[in-house]
Amino acid sequence: MxxxxxxxxxxxxxxxxxxxxxxxxxxxxxxxxxxxxxxxxxxxxxxxxxxxxxxxxxxxxxxxxxxxxxxxxxxxxxxxxxxxxxLREPVLRLARWGMAFLGSPEENLEVRPHWGFLAVQAMMDPAFASDIDEAYEFHVDDIVFHIDVVGRRPIAMEGPYPGVAAVVARTDAQTFVEIGAKRLTPFEALASGRLSLTGDTDAVIRSSVLLGLMPAPASVR
Structure with a gap:
């Protein structure tokens, strides 16, 4: 009832x-x-x-x-x-806002790989897509998704990028959410082996700026 x-x-x-x-x-x-x-x-x-x-x-x-x-x-x-x-935009904004309150990932907290896909959409700052003409691919546990910048607009899509991605990131769901919550920098995750990145350094920097994981270089601000 x-x-x-x-x-x-x-x-x-x-x-x-x-x-x-x-x-x-x-x-x-x-x-x-x-x-x-x-x-x-x-x-x-x-x-x-x-x-x-x-x-x-x-x-x-x-x-x-x-x-x-x-x-x-x-x-x-x-x-x-x-x-x-x-509800897509308001929910993504709430997800981004809520990342500031994420504590350390305790054992009793659930985490799912596809939530990383949502986190990426929440983290993207389209203002930094204007000079990008490339795609980034993410392997989070057993799921794959990518960001393709089309007409200066970043679009997140499920599945692998059909061409050659400028950066390919591989990690697990917990690490991915920790990076999104800024509890862990991409560089700390790389150093500890929890994240691997394939691609040239400039493309890695551009993807990190687009996702708000590092400040934009002075030249693109």
């Missing part, structure tokens, strides 16, 4: 948004869908602790509100509607 949604009862856009996405787990469901369609069982695997009844309730509510669409067959997953996809 579901619980009645708790509403703020305020005639305000922010309160109204929180009425939709402010409940516990809801934004993490959105996070998973920003990375692609998900079936019910995949949600349970990627959101340990949510519980089947609560997941069903959240998915039902988000579907009724038009934020996500139900799968049409067993082979398909839930996916974001056009309205739901509008």
């Amino acid at each position: 579901g619980h009645a949604r708790r509403l703020y009862g305020q005639y305000c856009g922010l309160a109204s948004a929180l009425d939709v996405i402010g409940e516990r787990w809801t934004l993490l469901i959105i996070r998973e869908l920003l990375l692609g369609p998900k079936r019910y069982g995949e949600f349970l695997a990627e959101l340990p602790g949510i519980g089947t009844n609560l997941l069903a309730e959240r998915l039902k509510t988000l579907t009724e509100l038009g934020v996500i669409a139900k799968p049409e067959s067993r082979d398909q997953g839930y996916e974001l509607t056009e309205l739901g996809r509008e």
Whole structure:
């Protein structure tokens, strides 16, 4: 039996948004869908602790509100509607903001490789893409994604880069998130063997600046 949604009862856009996405787990469901369609069982695997009844309730509510669409067959997953996809930028900004509060990665904290893909999208600063015409590929545990700068706009995509990437980075999910949270510099990760980079030094610097991992050289500020 579901619980009645708790509403703020305020005639305000922010309160109204929180009425939709402010409940516990809801934004993490959105996070998973920003990375692609998900079936019910995949949600349970990627959101340990949510519980089947609560997941069903959240998915039902988000579907009724038009934020996500139900799968049409067993082979398909839930996916974001056009309205739901509008949450991409605010969620990425929240993820970037939240990195400042990440403590040390304790053993009881879950980490997933595909969250690294989201972290990359949150970390990118398009202002530093204007002079870049190259791509960067990331291997995080068992997933691969890349950033391609197209028309001075950096776009993060799943899968390997179809051409020759200027930089190829290999690491694990925990190290990747620690680097994104600035708890670990790329150079410390390299020195400890937790990160490997293939590519020329200038391209490594350009990719690090684009991801906010190091300050831009004076010449491009």
